[in-house]
Amino acid sequence: MATGTTDAPGGTGAPGAATRIDARALHARVTPAGELGSIAGFRWGACAAGLKAGGKADLGLLVCDAPATAAAVATTNRVKAAPLVLMLERLAEDAPQAVLVNSGNANAATGAAGRRAAKRTTKAVASALGIPARSVVPASTGVIGVPLPEAPIVQAAPELVASLSPEGAGAFAEAIVTTDLGTKAAASTVGRGKRRYRMVGVAKGAGMIHPNLATTLAFVVTDAPVRKRFLRRALREASDATFNRITVDGDTSTNDVILALASGAGGGERLSGDDAGSKRFVRALREVLEALALQVVADGEGAQHVARVRVEQAPSPEAALAVARTVGTSNLVKTALHGCDPNWGRILAAAGRAGVPFDPEKAEVRIGDHVLYRRGEALMTPEVEAAASAVMQAPLYDLVVRLGAGRAKEYVWTCDLGHEYVRINADYRS
Amino acid sequence: MATGTTDAPGGTGAPGAATRIDARALHARVTPAGELGSIAGFRWGACAAGLKAGGKADLGLLVCDAPATAAAVATTNRVKAAPLVLMLERLAEDAPQAVLVNSGNANAATGAAGRRAAKRTTKAVASALGIPARSVVPASTGVIGVPLPEAPIVQAAPELVASLSPEGAGAFAEAIVTTDLGTKAAASTVGRGKRRYRMVGVAKGAGMIHPNLATTLAFVVTDAPVRKRFLRRALREASDATFNRITVDGDTSTNDVILALASGAGGGERLSGDDAGSKRFVRALREVLEALALQVVADGEGAQHVARVRVEQAPSPEAALAVARTVGTSNLVKTALHGCDPNWGRILAAAGRAGVPFDPEKAEVRIGDHVLYRRGEALMTPEVEAAASAVMQAPLYDLVVRLGAGRAKEYVWTCDLGHEYVRINADYRS
Numbered sequence: 001m002a003t004g005t006t007d008a009p010g011g012t013g014a015p016g017a018a019t020r021i022d023a024r025a026l027h028a029r030v031t032p033a034g035e036l037g038s039i040a041g042f043r044w045g046a047c048a049a050g051l052k053a054g055g056k057a058d059l060g061l062l063v064c065d066a067p068a069t070a071a072a073v074a075t076t077n078r079v080k081a082a083p084l085v086l087m088l089e090r091l092a093e094d095a096p097q098a099v100l101v102n103s104g105n106a107n108a109a110t111g112a113a114g115r116r117a118a119k120r121t122t123k124a125v126a127s128a129l130g131i132p133a134r135s136v137v138p139a140s141t142g143v144i145g146v147p148l149p150e151a152p153i154v155q156a157a158p159e160l161v162a163s164l165s166p167e168g169a170g171a172f173a174e175a176i177v178t179t180d181l182g183t184k185a186a187a188s189t190v191g192r193g194k195r196r197y198r199m200v201g202v203a204k205g206a207g208m209i210h211p212n213l214a215t216t217l218a219f220v221v222t223d224a225p226v227r228k229r230f231l232r233r234a235l236r237e238a239s240d241a242t243f244n245r246i247t248v249d250g251d252t253s254t255n256d257v258i259l260a261l262a263s264g265a266g267g268g269e270r271l272s273g274d275d276a277g278s279k280r281f282v283r284a285l286r287e288v289l290e291a292l293a294l295q296v297v298a299d300g301e302g303a304q305h306v307a308r309v310r311v312e313q314a315p316s317p318e319a320a321l322a323v324a325r326t327v328g329t330s331n332l333v334k335t336a337l338h339g340c341d342p343n344w345g346r347i348l349a350a351a352g353r354a355g356v357p358f359d360p361e362k363a364e365v366r367i368g369d370h371v372l373y374r375r376g377e378a379l380m381t382p383e384v385e386a387a388a389s390a391v392m393q394a395p396l397y398d399l400v401v402r403l404g405a406g407r408a409k410e411y412v413w414t415c416d417l418g419h420e421y422v423r424i425n426a427d428y429r430s
Numbered sequence: 431m432a433t434g435t436t437d438a439p440g441g442t443g444a445p446g447a448a449t450r451i452d453a454r455a456l457h458a459r460v461t462p463a464g465e466l467g468s469i470a471g472f473r474w475g476a477c478a479a480g481l482k483a484g485g486k487a488d489l490g491l492l493v494c495d496a497p498a499t500a501a502a503v504a505t506t507n508r509v510k511a512a513p514l515v516l517m518l519e520r521l522a523e524d525a526p527q528a529v530l531v532n533s534g535n536a537n538a539a540t541g542a543a544g545r546r547a548a549k550r551t552t553k554a555v556a557s558a559l560g561i562p563a564r565s566v567v568p569a570s571t572g573v574i575g576v577p578l579p580e581a582p583i584v585q586a587a588p589e590l591v592a593s594l595s596p597e598g599a600g601a602f603a604e605a606i607v608t609t610d611l612g613t614k615a616a617a618s619t620v621g622r623g624k625r626r627y628r629m630v631g632v633a634k635g636a637g638m639i640h641p642n643l644a645t646t647l648a649f650v651v652t653d654a655p656v657r658k659r660f661l662r663r664a665l666r667e668a669s670d671a672t673f674n675r676i677t678v679d680g681d682t683s684t685n686d687v688i689l690a691l692a693s694g695a696g697g698g699e700r701l702s703g704d705d706a707g708s709k710r711f712v713r714a715l716r717e718v719l720e721a722l723a724l725q726v727v728a729d730g731e732g733a734q735h736v737a738r739v740r741v742e743q744a745p746s747p748e749a750a751l752a753v754a755r756t757v758g759t760s761n762l763v764k765t766a767l768h769g770c771d772p773n774w775g776r777i778l779a780a781a782g783r784a785g786v787p788f789d790p791e792k793a794e795v796r797i798g799d800h801v802l803y804r805r806g807e808a809l810m811t812p813e814v815e816a817a818a819s820a821v822m823q824a825p826l827y828d829l830v831v832r833l834g835a836g837r838a839k840e841y842v843w844t845c846d847l848g849h850e851y852v853r854i855n856a857d858y859r860s
Contacts, residue, residue: 050845077782078781078782079779108775109803111791144775144779145803145808247803253779254501331851335851335855344575345538345574349509349684350509351508359508360509360557376543380575390777417761421852422852423849426765426771426846
């Protein structure tokens with residue numbers, strides 16, 4: 001199966017209409033899904049069960065040779081999909097050994113039938129693998145409110161298991177995407193004495209959520225041995241600094257989850273958080289998630305740019321984050337980013353409504369290194385405007401707001417809002 | 431001067447590109463600005479000072495024969511424009527007798543020079559009127575961060591005063607618009623024994639904020655005699671139920687203000703809030719503001735529909751409002767409204783992320799009278815979908831979310847998000 005495609009499996013006609021940000025410009029850890037290679041203790045599989053149109057792969061299976069150390073962070077949306085609820089229940093009770101992912105159907109808002117479907121499909125895969133059903137955790141993404149067709153998934157279970165391979169991460173990455181313009185993958189390593197652990201992540205999700213309520217799913221696997229408590233803490237910290245920092249249209253899904261699995265096949269004592277190897281592990285996890293999150297935000301329909309909204313000189317980190325999120329979700333700011341317009345007035349006005357006290361006459365707005373506004377004064381000469389607009393042509397740049405109200409700082413990543421977003425989200429019925 | 435025009439004075443090329451909602455379909459109190467007539471104790475004026483292109487009127491003056499009873503509610507944005515700050519200072523000290531409004535320049539984020547300009551321009555008008563400068567309150571709307579040209583306003587003051595007429599409300603309404611597709615006006619009456627007071631309101635503001643950060647300004651005048659304390663309370667209540675219930679792109683301006691002035695020229699004892707006349711006064715004020723607010727939300731670029739998002743069965747009014755605002759500002763919901771798509775999944779998912787606890791399996795989603803989702807089950811047959819989509823063709827309709835979590839309810843009005851929004855807010859530089 002081809003990897004790194006720019007098709008939009010299960011999509012709505014998006015591909016080809018817009019140029020796409022080159023993911024490799026976003027982060028050093030971005031790795032094409034087809035080049036992820038193998039990672040000790042894990043096998044990946046994929047096949048087509050007819051949930052997506054055109055015979056595209058829509059089932060992905062990730063299996064560990066033995067029960068894995070696991071941690072997950074999930075959506076805070078009150079409306080949680082059946083597979084997500086089942087995954088969290090099973091993770092709370094047991095060490096999982098396999099993850100079954102289907103795309104093309106979110107199995108969300110499907111009531112009791114949805115819960116039954118999640119149980120029956122994982123049971124079928126567990127039987128084919130010869131492991132207990134409770135060792136298989138499910139995840140789904142796709143259309144909401146439509147019953148999940150159980151039979152084709154149950155029937156495909158043997159084929160799915162037969163497709164397992166240590167080199168299958170690329171095929172798995174393909175199988176889990178929905179309206180994404182491409183697969184999302186990243187890899188890193190963790191050095192520890194003479195050992196060298198690998199860490200690999202794949203994700204799906206487009207920065208701007210699609211007609212059928214797209215989901216962000218991310219799976220990170222490592223051959224490092226890790227204590228469960230430490231893995232949980234590390235995942236929470238790393239996702240807070242990455243996936244919780246991307247803001248696109250403010251909508252969160254019913255199915256979002258980030259799942260980390262550690263096989264321990266790389267050998268050695270379990271990392272527990274106290275030694276230098278643990279620090280490197282956390283750093284690698286954060287880098288992998290950061291690279292995945294940036295690929296998600298860059299995959300907004302029609303997105304041409306990712307901006308890191310940095311808020312500095314805030315009274316507290318919470319205040320800084322509130323301002324960054326308000327600026328990053330402002331449609332007025334996001335359309336200005338699309339037009340490469342260094343419109344500091346929109347940025348300042350968005351900051352002003354975040355509920356954070358600051359004096360605009362002590363504030364400052366920058367694009368890259370170009371100061372557009374400082375202490376009550378617009379500094380936007382034609383030269384500055386042209387220079388700032390040139391910065392905004394880049395795939396990734398910084399937008400900085402200094403509040404002059406303290407020492408705290410925070411950031412979010414956002415993308416621009418253009419015609420493609422409206423076209424795909426409003427016009428898809430016509 | 432023509433009134434009720436569909437030109438966009440000072441605009442960016444918006445007019446003509448999109449069909450526009452007929453304001454009279456929105457509310458019974460909507461009145462064409464040219465038909466507002468006179469109201470005892472007030473005169474209105476307008477002229478062009480060159481702040482807008484094409485010689486269009488950009489100064490409006492509203493004068494009361496004697497100092498008026500006044501109340502105002504203003505933006506909560508931390509970034510407040512100089513004229514707004516000066517207006518609030520002067521209202522706190524004195525009864526105002528005149529309101530000077532300029533369009534084409536917001537005089538916001540303009541530092542000390544902006545404050546000087548607000549003082550000098552109101553002083554020039556006060557001199558021409560022969561009243562103290564402190565009796566004139568300013569309001570500005572237009573581009574942010576550009577120094578307000580004082581001299582042309584000062585020079586135009588005599589012409590502006592000479593234009594005053596009891597019949598001038600239509601011309602005033604024209605002078606204060608910026609990128610609006612049309613003027614906004616409403617009128618009502620308040621009966622009290624044999625007396626009959628008039629109430630007239632004019633507003634400017636487009637539901638979706640425009641390139642240069644458009645503002646919502648609203649002025650309501652009445653010949654009723656009113657105690658200041660009662661007028662303040664009535665305005666707060668009425669604006670809370672109207673202008674604070676419109677949500678478009680979540681951006682609030684630096685200049686937003688609603689100002690109510692009562693001349694008392696209609697005669698009689700001052701309304702103080704205790705008698706039946708006071709109740710009718712509050713109702714009329716709410717109706718006028720409601721009619722103005724609906725015109726503002728309907729004037730979003732390219733808006734074809736206004737939806738009232740009603741949230742019912744919530745644990746508290748605050749919770750109901752939080753859910754309504756989250757649904758009403760969701761880009762996914764708003765693009766679905768644009769496509770006349772009864773996409774209950776997006777609505778339910780937006781409700782789920784509002785931070786309000788509820789069980790989706792007890793919830794319900796309706797468009798008009800059509801139930802799309804109830805208690806974990808999608809009810810969207812092709813017939814229901816077609817019927818709900820037909821409802822969504824209307825200029826104004828209800829979108830209802832029942833949470834099954836209590837008895838409180840609240841609502842907001844929102845509009846759809848289409849290509850015009852992106853075109854005007856992103857493409858205006860090219």
